[in-house]
Amino acid sequence: MKILMVFDFDHTVVDDNSDTWVIRCLPSQTLPDSVKNSYRKGRWTEFMGRVMSYIGDQEVNPDRVRSVMETIPFTPGMTDVLTFISENKSSIDCIVISDSNTLFIDWILQAAGFQAAIDQIFSNPAKFNESGYMEVQCYHSHDCDRCPVNLCKKKVLELYLSQQSDRGVGYKQIFYVGDGGNDLCPTSCLRDHDVVMPRKGYTLEKLLAKLEGQEGNASVKAGVIAWSSGTEILQELKTSMQS
Numbered sequence: 106m107k108i109l110m111v112f113d114f115d116h117t118v119v120d121d122n123s124d125t126w127v128i129r130c131l132p133s134q135t136l137p138d139s140v141k142n143s144y145r146k147g148r149w150t151e152f153m154g155r156v157m158s159y160i161g162d163q164e165v166n167p168d169r170v171r172s173v174m175e176t177i178p179f180t181p182g183m184t185d186v187l188t189f190i191s192e193n194k195s196s197i198d199c200i201v202i203s204d205s206n207t208l209f210i211d212w213i214l215q216a217a218g219f220q221a222a223i224d225q226i227f228s229n230p231a232k233f234n235e236s237g238y239m240e241v242q243c244y245h246s247h248d249c250d251r252c253p254v255n256l257c258k259k260k261v262l263e264l265y266l267s268q269q270s271d272r273g274v275g276y277k278q279i280f281y282v283g284d285g286g287n288d289l290c291p292t293s294c295l296r297d298h299d300v301v302m303p304r305k306g307y308t309l310e311k312l313l314a315k316l317e318g319q320e321g322n323a324s325v326k327a328g329v330i331a332w333s334s335g336t337e338i339l340q341e342l343k344t345s346m347q348s
Contacts, residue, residue: 111279113288114205117283167233170239171212174212191219194222202227203226203227204253204285206231208233228256247260251290252287266294278299280299284308302338304332306333
């Protein structure tokens, strides 16, 4: 049986937020207050639609957007993890579940030569329209009140595992690697021998610690191992493969 690696993208695979990194393609490298102040809680994807419209209005072409996105840094040690995964595809499946968008993630992985490491990307669909404006859509609609309106990562993971099971694919262990508040929901569908790996000092680690301190709480069965660089993730992955 294979191991499944599940990664968030921003502040996990890459060491920044791809949605805010894109602002660097603007001549001023900043957004006007009218766009900045239009964000509403839980509706980030709609906000990013307005950001990309503004970028289009400034006549920034798609090639410029792409070249800027390709400069985002990977988190320390993460390129070693992705290299190892791409060299061990017979033993490891790997997916990305992210609130960024498909174009940004594809560009960044392709530029670094890591698209072979990732089997599937689940993120908000994005494309450039005929006018050269990038459009971002919500990934799906759902009824989970803990997640942003456009994406419940638990629903995505559950559906993926169910489809894999229908194909006769089961996993001896699942590693979920993330950093943010929206990475908490999917950890509740992990089993007791699975591992959730929150990035040290980020929101997910704090939320898991809070849950652990609650008496009688059993919402997260998986083991918790915090990480600060990809080296620690790679060590856990290699240990699991040897067991």
